[in-house]
Amino acid sequence: MTASRDRRFRPAMILASVCACLALVGCSSIPTSSPVGHIEDDSGDPAASNARIPDGPEPGDSVSEIVRGFLAAGAGTGNNFSVARSFLTEAEAQKWSPQESVSVMPNDTDLKSLNSDLTTDQKTLTMSAPVVGLVDSSGVYSSTKPGTQSTLEFSLRQENGEWRISSAPNGLLISETDFQTIFLNYSLEFFTSDYSYLVPDSRWFLRSSSTPTALMNELLSGPAPYLSGAVITAVPDGAKLGDSNVVTIENGVAHVSLGPQSPAPSDREKGLIRQQIASTLQVIPSISSIELTIGGQAVAASLQPKTDSSVQVDGPPVVLADDRISRVSGTTVAKVENSPNLKKAKASDPAVSLDDSLYVYLQNDGRVLMRLKSDAVDSTPILNGKRLVRPSIDRFNTTWTGEAENNGELKAVGRDGQVFTVAADFLSGRQLIDVEVSRDGTRVALLSRHKGEPDRVDVVGVPRDKAGNPADGLSGDPITVGANFAEVKDVSWAGSTSLVALAAEEGDKVQPFRIGVTGPSAQLGEVSDGSRIAGGADGRSILVTSSHGALYSYNSNAWQRLVDVAAEDPSYPG
Incomplete structure (x- = not known):
């Protein structure tokens, strides 16, 4: 040869x-x-x-x-x-x-x-x-x-x-x-149901000068099936690019022409459409701004609202340490002031809301979900179960959990104590390990397993009513994340388009990984005997605890053990 x-x-x-x-x-x-x-x-x-x-x-x-x-x-x-x-x-x-x-x-x-x-x-x-x-x-x-x-x-x-x-x-x-x-990851931007935040729909396209046109065509086609009912678009059904059928770029300005729409959109609707298009295209380095026309009429930049692209996580993560709910700050751990002594409660899995107004945790080996408000003296039970899994709090201060031996449903407890049953048929007959709601509240990552099969992480949309309460069921078409792993021990959101997990491929030891919601995975160094993992909003703030109580922090692409600290069950706000 x-x-x-x-x-x-x-x-x-x-x-x-x-x-x-x-x-x-x-x-x-x-x-x-x-x-x-x-x-x-x-x-x-x-x-x-x-x-x-x-x-x-x-x-x-x-x-x-x-x-x-x-x-x-x-x-x-x-x-x-x-x-x-x-x-x-x-x-x-x-x-x-x-x-x-x-x-x-x-x-x-x-x-x-x-x-x-x-x-x-x-x-x-x-x-x-x-x-x-x-x-x-x-x-x-x-x-x-x-x-x-x-x-x-x-x-x-x-x-x-x-x-x-x-x-x-x-x-x-x-x-x-x-x-x-040769491929790049881009995000099509859609809205939460209340238009408060932009939600990324992660896609992959070949590096190309025609990528802006491909992005626009996909944005106009709507969100991926796993987000169905959980996000909304301001773009009317059937909207298409204008006669040129391409997005052109001149001196950093992307020119986007949409055909006429009937009925004609209001100024607010035009601004929302412009927001989606601008947020989707401006991640391309060659684009600094956009010019949008609808039916030949220019849409002014002044109509575009200021919508947050992600939910901020301001507070420090929470752990169990010295039999108390505690917060991690830098290399130190300090107990929450009004935390009860949980030594006799068989407590686990604390979580804290994004606004720091409430904490939740499991006690009695997962049979009771407890809630502690930041301004209260005592914690109160809000849900009883046989063996509930690690709770997660969304931006509406709704707490999510579910039974480990699952019959195809999750439980969500609203801030007023109302309990919602949310159908998740694809979980029926499986053992649920973890429930993690994305911080914008539009998606939930569900770790589950079934005897004789590799562990599975499903990501699926969370439809909501106008009050922000969860609907009766999740979106019907979950996407499986990290299916190439034989074992997934724990999972957490780490930004809006990725998860972190303690996972292992066939024959390997469990190690920390970053996994794209729709993308490949990458190992994040090595941590000995990792048992739980928690990720912050930026994808760089990550904590891992071992089964022996060691606490590791991920900084500058390396793991650092916090000296003289013993902690369990880390969780960032949300």
């Missing part, structure tokens, strides 16, 4: 199409009239100049060499994957859609090691590849269960005396590292 062909088959930048038999998360598709696109010389993205130029086919290549060369060449995104298309017949090169889906392989996968099966007439080659994540046509990333394989089938025929692929499954297959090199 030639040296150039050895370079072609390196695992560094591998691409393949993915078989349609793999189930992807259902989402609306990017309109074919406005594809995500490719890296172009004028994209303004520094990674564009670093993109590898792959090898094309060579005279006399065998069927296997053509297929493997096609897979390797797919890493070259330039000129709309022109090198990869050169391995296809002329007709197939026109039809092949590389961005219909993306499958992400483990980093240790070598293209040359993938199993393949070639028919005797050399007209069909089948290949299998392991995958750890899937991205659908709308850019939503879903992790896959351990052992998931993608099966790819290629048909070939000779064209001008050379083998070429006449049928290739649509989509891409790339390594984890390369995925995060």
Whole structure:
């Protein structure tokens, strides 16, 4: 094999199409009239100049060499994957859609090691590849269960005396590292039901000068299914880009033209639409401002409201220390002034509200949920159960929990003591481990397990009524996060688009990880014997406690143990 062909088959930048038999998360598709696109010389993205130029086919290549060369060449995104298309017949090169889906392989996968099966007439080659994540046509990333394989089938025929692929499954297959090199994570912005906060809907798109257009088309299509009913959009149903069908950028100004709308939006509605678009597009470095027209009429920047992008976490985290509810400040731990002595209460799992007005905790081995108001002397029971799990308080001061042996529902106790039963059918028959509501109140992360299966983290939307109370049920289409882990010991929100977890892949020890709500995971160093984890709002403030009471703080990408401190069950406000 030639040296150039050895370079072609390196695992560094591998691409393949993915078989349609793999189930992807259902989402609306990017309109074919406005594809995500490719890296172009004028994209303004520094990674564009670093993109590898792959090898094309060579005279006399065998069927296997053509297929493997096609897979390797797919890493070259330039000129709309022109090198990869050169391995296809002329007709197939026109039809092949590389961005219909993306499958992400483990980093240790070598293209040359993938199993393949070639028919005797050399007209069909089948290949299998392991995958750890899937991205659908709308850019939503879903992790896959351990052992998931993608099966790819290629048909070939000779064209001008050379083998070429006449049928290739649509989509891409790339390594984890390369995925995060040639794709970028963006957030489509929607509103909480009371318009108080913007909620990010995390998506992945190829680095490209046409990414602003792709973002706009997806924003206009609405939120991902797992957020259904939990967030709202100011954009009317059916709204589309205007006649040009693209977002253009000139001197840092993104020009967005929407077609006419009927009925015409009010000034308030125009301002909210502008807010969503501006917040979505201004994360792109080349965009400093936007100009929006609706039906040819300019929408003034003065109409745009000032909506907070995230819920602030001002107070310090809470722990159990010296049989009291305590707060962690820097490297010290101090008890809450009115905390009762919990030595005989068999207490666990304290939580504190975002406004520091109330604390909750479990006692009697999880049979009672207690609440302590900051201005009260005594704590009071607010919910009884058989074995309740770790509580979580949302921004409405509603406390969430559920039974460990779950029958498909959660319990939420309002600030006035009203108890809400919230259906979560997908939990029925599973053991619930943890309930974590996002600080904006729109999503809940649920850690659960079932005998003989890997532990599972589901993230799903929380619909609410006009008063902010939870509706009767969660959104019906949860997204599974961190499915590649065999064990997940604990989980916590760490910002608006990511979680932190104590987790382990098959055969490994439990360690702290950061996991994108729709994205891959990354290990956060090592902590010995971690038992609980808690994350702050910025994704950098993280605490871990061990089963022996040691307390570790994550600072400057390193773990530091707090000396002479013994604590349990850390939790940041919210």
